[in-house]
Amino acid sequence: MPLKIKRLKYTPNNKLLTLVVCFTFLSLNSQVVVIDSTLVIKEEIVTKVKDTIKPFTRFKAEGVSAVIGEYVVLDSDIDKGYLELQQQGISIEDVTRCQLLGKLMEDKLYAHHAKIDSLLISDDEINQTLDQQMAYIINQFGGDEEKVAQFYKKDNIQALRDELFNTNKTIMLANRMQQKVVEDVEVTPEEVRQFFFSIPEDDRPIFSAEVEVAQIVIEPEITDAAKQKVIDKLNEYRRDIVENGSSFATKAVLYSKDGSASRGGLIEGIKKNSPYAKEFKDVAFSLLEGEVSEPFETEFGFHIVTVDKVRGQEIDVRHIILFPDVSQDVIDNAKAKIDSIRTEIVAGNLTFEEAARTFSNEKETRNNGGQLVNPVSLDTRFDLTKMDPTLSAQVYNLEEKEVSKVFTERDYTGKSSFKILTVTNKYAEHPADFSKDYEKIKDLALKEKQIKTIEQWQNKKIKETYVNVNRDYNNCEFSSNWLNN
Numbered sequence: 070m071p072l073k074i075k076r077l078k079y080t081p082n083n084k085l086l087t088l089v090v091c092f093t094f095l096s097l098n099s100q101v102v103v104i105d106s107t108l109v110i111k112e113e114i115v116t117k118v119k120d121t122i123k124p125f126t127r128f129k130a131e132g133v134s135a136v137i138g139e140y141v142v143l144d145s146d147i148d149k150g151y152l153e154l155q156q157q158g159i160s161i162e163d164v165t166r167c168q169l170l171g172k173l174m175e176d177k178l179y180a181h182h183a184k185i186d187s188l189l190i191s192d193d194e195i196n197q198t199l200d201q202q203m204a205y206i207i208n209q210f211g212g213d214e215e216k217v218a219q220f221y222k223k224d225n226i227q228a229l230r231d232e233l234f235n236t237n238k239t240i241m242l243a244n245r246m247q248q249k250v251v252e253d254v255e256v257t258p259e260e261v262r263q264f265f266f267s268i269p270e271d272d273r274p275i276f277s278a279e280v281e282v283a284q285i286v287i288e289p290e291i292t293d294a295a296k297q298k299v300i301d302k303l304n305e306y307r308r309d310i311v312e313n314g315s316s317f318a319t320k321a322v323l324y325s326k327d328g329s330a331s332r333g334g335l336i337e338g339i340k341k342n343s344p345y346a347k348e349f350k351d352v353a354f355s356l357l358e359g360e361v362s363e364p365f366e367t368e369f370g371f372h373i374v375t376v377d378k379v380r381g382q383e384i385d386v387r388h389i390i391l392f393p394d395v396s397q398d399v400i401d402n403a404k405a406k407i408d409s410i411r412t413e414i415v416a417g418n419l420t421f422e423e424a425a426r427t428f429s430n431e432k433e434t435r436n437n438g439g440q441l442v443n444p445v446s447l448d449t450r451f452d453l454t455k456m457d458p459t460l461s462a463q464v465y466n467l468e469e470k471e472v473s474k475v476f477t478e479r480d481y482t483g484k485s486s487f488k489i490l491t492v493t494n495k496y497a498e499h500p501a502d503f504s505k506d507y508e509k510i511k512d513l514a515l516k517e518k519q520i521k522t523i524e525q526w527q528n529k530k531i532k533e534t535y536v537n538v539n540r541d542y543n544n545c546e547f548s549s550n551w552l553n554n
Contacts, residue, residue: 135174135551136537138181140239142173167545174538174551175527179243182530188249190241191338198237200328203230250526251519256511264514265503274501276509279450281494282464283439285410285424286431288486289403295393299371302391303364307373311361317375317387325389326370334387335377349374353386392484400485407475407487414472414489421472421491430486440493448508450496467492524549 132144150169154161207226210216214226223229256264265273306324309315321334329336339345339353346367353374356362362374370390377385410428413419425439434440441460443451453461467473473490480486501510527549538551545552 134170134539134542135177136535137174137177138534138536139184140177140181142170142177146173165545167542167547170538170542170545171547171549171551174536174547175549176240176243178527178530178534179246180239181534183242183246183249186246186249188242188245190238190245193336193338193343195234195237195241196329196332196337198241199230199233200331202233202237204328247523251522254515254519254522256514256518260518261507261511261514262503264517265501265510274510274513276499276501276506277452277454278498279452279496280464280492281449282441282451282460282490283421283425283437283493284431284434284441284488284490285407285421285429285439286434286486286488287403287407287410287428288430289395289399289484291393291395292399295395296366296371299391299393300364303371303373303389306389307361307364310375317361317389321387321389324391326392327390329388334389335385336388337385338380338383339386340383349388353384395484403485404475404477404487407489411472411475411489421470421493439491446512464490464492469493469495 133141134144134147135142147166147169150173151161151164154164203226207214207217210220218224218226218229221229223232268274302324306315306320310317310320316333318333318335321330324330325334339350341350341354343350346369348365348367349372352362352365352372353376356374356376358376358379360376362372364371364373366372370392372388372390374386374388377387406428410419410424414421414424422438425435425437429435429439431439434442440449441451442449443456445455451460453465463473463476467490469492471491476488476490478486478488503510531550536551543552
């Protein structure tokens with residue numbers, strides 16, 4: 070559970086936690102590279118940002134800051150780290166090059182040992198993240214891919230995608246390895262008690278104000294005619310592929326409406342337990358290699374699928390997905406329906422919980438009376454200072470039990486939906502209480518124990534790994550023994 074901490078005596082670990090959070094924004098920067106030159110450069114440099122080394126003498130092989138196993142950290146990776154933090158609106162005033170390098174080296178150490186331990190990241194996992202990143206980046210440039218490539222100093226958008234693929238793979242390997250390191254770490258009730266009462270009373274955490282939120286969602290009803298129109302289009306594409314030999318991949322590039330379109334609809338490495346819609350997997354695993362399915366529906370849209378390759382228990386597939394059009398009349402009817410529901414709730418003729426169970430189209434919350442679950446803590450409380458900005462803006466000024474105005478939202482398909490929200494409970498900011506806040510305190514104690522476990526693991530693995538840190542950073546005070554391995 071997110072919380073606010075004041076003057077805790079374990080400040081070094083808190084700084085480490087802060088850096089872990091901050092460096093989620095650096096996921097596009099670290100990369101696996103090949104050194105093209107062994108030239109040694111010696112030059113006097115005065116850093117432009119706060120550093121523990123001012124000035125320092127740089128001794129570098131083609132800008133290399135460190136080598137960790139098979140991975141290399143370039144000086145430019147650190148520079149990119151500062152730029153990324155600034156672009157995210159994070160102050161770099163107190164972030165040193167030593168801290169940035171330390172975090173990048175940790176990522177490389179994790180990734181290196183993830184490979185040794187045979188931890189795998191499928192291309193599909195990487196591509197799902199990459200599709201989201203590319204869509205966001207391209208959107209920031211108004212959809213102009215050429216400008217994106219120029220900004221990132223790449224010849225074309227595919228070159229950027231290839232680089233980010235390798236970057237994401239390294240980061241995801243590092244995350245998977247870190248999860249493995251701490252997966253068996255637990256805390257006993259006695260450890261929680263000792264943790265809490267070892268903190269001076271004046272330095273104990275302050276838990277921020279929290280709310281519990283419920284919502285009702287009304288989606289425009291898609292007509293049978295709109296569904297049939299999409300099915301007819303997919304049947305047309307299928308006939309052209311099956312009867313005329315047209316390329317499935319080309320059809321996907323031209324017509325499919327999701328992120329896989331740029332790859333010709335390709336989704337690699339699907340297993341029977343992969344996190345895809347059951348209908349999608351059932352159809353895909355019923356096909357022979359090269360066979361094209363009939364149109365079918367999932368909660369995401371309408372598809373046709375072909376099996377590109379069978380690899381043991383995994384298959385590579387291509388798919389085309391389309392979404393039915395929704396008429397303005399249907400949208401207007403949905404808006405009128407939620408307006409009516411809100412009126413009945415405000416008038417006291419219907420409770421919010423009853424209305425959610427009866428009318429809401431959101432399956433995940435309908436049976437719980439519309440109650441939202443915090444995706445981070447997995448309980449129903451949301452820290453007002455940490456919750457999703459959009460949701461926070463919608464509920465911040467609501468009194469307990471007050472019903473919001475109607476909000477319009479659009480999903481990634483462009484489809485509109487309407488919702489109303491209410492705050493079911495409010496919890497004021499308060500100092501930590503061992504009895505009332507036990508679960509939150511337990512989470513804090515667990516995090517501290519995990520950090521200690523990670524530190525022990527890092528120092529052990531550093532001794533087992535080839536590590537070479539450039540002389541520029543000999544005066545750095547790293548949290549791990551990078552200079553003494």
